[in-house]
Amino acid sequence: MPAFRPAPARLPAGRRIYAVGDIHGCADRLAALHGLIAADHAARPGPSGLLLHLGDFVDKGGDSAGVLRWMTGAALPRNLAVKNLTGNHEVAMLAALEGGPGDVADWLWCGGRATLESYGLSPEAAAADWAAAIPPAHQAFLQGLDLFHQEGGYCFVHAGLRPGTPFPAQAPEDLTRIRQPFLSWTGPHDFVVVHGHTARAEPEVLPNRINLDTAAWSGGPLTCAVLEEDRIGFLFA
Template identity: 45%
Template sequence: MRSYAIGDIHGQLDKLHAAHARIMADRARTGDAEAPVIHLGDLVDRGPDSCGVIDHLVKGQLSGQPWIVLKGNHDRMFGYHLDGRRDPALRAGLTYLDPRIGGRRTLQSYGLDPELPAPRVAAAVPQAHRDFIASLPLYHRMGEVLYVHAGIRPGVALDDQTEDDLVWIRAPFLDFTGAHPWLVIHGHTTCKTPEHHGNRIDIDTGAGYDGPLTAIVVEGREVFVLTDEGRVPLRPGAA
């Protein structure tokens, strides 16, 4: 059972095109045109072209590409901002327009002044983009693998996980060393290179901070990082 995944994109359209190209090259080697590509969320903020990223993903899905796109905390913050609200899980003292969040660059990618009031911002963002952000799923299960943006709360059934945890969680998930019911593949927490911790794999390699955008292929519980030269095995303990 094969699937692909791409880490946190953060408005980096050129890097997204390159990640898709590496996946297409792997498809050509395997002859598999149907395996899904799971995008782990954080489509927007920090990078130069969040509008272009969303437009590319919307059009790809409409054209029949087997693309699954999950919701990240930055996507949720963007949606809240368009509704004139602040994400309640955002750390005290921060707003979506804080430079540390990167929301200004998202609005600028739509040709907007970030200081515009929310109703004018929302009116200028295409309805197809707003609907897309609002409808993003929180996770995707495939065989022995669970794809999610941030992680899961250990010991809690999947149906009982909260959205806050699935898009925002860190320490309780990152510090847990026991087995989960699945191999959890996630982003959200930036690492220099993909990390395999046995029970989870982190593929957020900092595209939003000028790092690479990682693409992987998963077969059963075997994971390979996709490079321009082909597959590189990612095994437990690799970091």
């Protein structure tokens, strides 16, 4: 059972959200974390549960193909609805698979080489060859990701929000890529923002945001925040 503490916002009574930070090709850790999530939800039945991933499934780590195979398979925790958000790395990968030279270079620079290698593909091959070799189910998964999820007092996005901009006017580019001025902003947003994108040694819980990127691909844990009513706990793999 997670060790709970007060959270900066709340969910409706009878609701629980498991929010998972940046995965970046860590397939074994993702499977282990899903096991912990399933065990926790089974041990504490009652609340309606949602398993939510904050994006950046691919790149950097060693097994992006394994992550997408897991996410498109039948082994996800039962009795939980699932919602998946897009990160900047999914946006970059899809753009590169369409073959624009600048998009290809951008994706390879930001971690795409590791993803291609996990499929046994050469970074020097043509983008059309990559697209033909990556399973259609994996590409459809990437194309079907959502930009955000809002529930209770929380807004879940990959990167963050632009301070001072009403939520309906937020740009998709900011939701998937923003760092500043979001990270240094100490004022309120319309919601408490649950995000990843910017790696830290441990989760950050601040009055206006919660950061769940703990650099799993470079040796940190893969982190899941467990949110229910007015409290938060963590699971790590």
